[in-house]
Amino acid sequence: MSEITPDLVRHLGVLARIQLTDEEVERLTGQLDVIVDNIAKVSEVATPDVAATSHPIPLENVFRPDVPQAPLTQQQALQNAPEAEDGRFVVTAILGEEQ
Structure with a gap:
């Protein structure tokens, strides 16, 4: 005998707050x-x-x-940056905020 009945599927639909058509109930x-x-x-x-x-x-x-090592210097960290200024990375504003 089937454990899943149309009434159970309708009840699960109500619990999930999903409106099911009769065709959907039958298929499910x-x-x-x-x-x-x-x-x-x-x-x-x-x-x-x-x-x-x-x-x-x-x-x-x-x-x-996990062995502690010496950290990068500021110059090492910035050496491959496309653009740097005053010891910091220069990046394009992404939220339209002009600085």
Whole structure:
């Protein structure tokens, strides 16, 4: 017997504040029923001895050692800037604010 009924879909529509037509209710009833059935099938096979996975390949972040170093000088920071003035970057105003 189907777990998802048209009345349940209408109720979910009300909770979500979505106005559904009769055609949409009919279509969603079938689609949601298939989704619930598929989730039930997966739940049947999921056993405690099967570890949950979020990715099929184990991933590991690779970090360099966090070693303090001397900071850049002002001249080093500005050496590749397209334009600099008085030891600061010069940039185009993006919000129409003229300075």
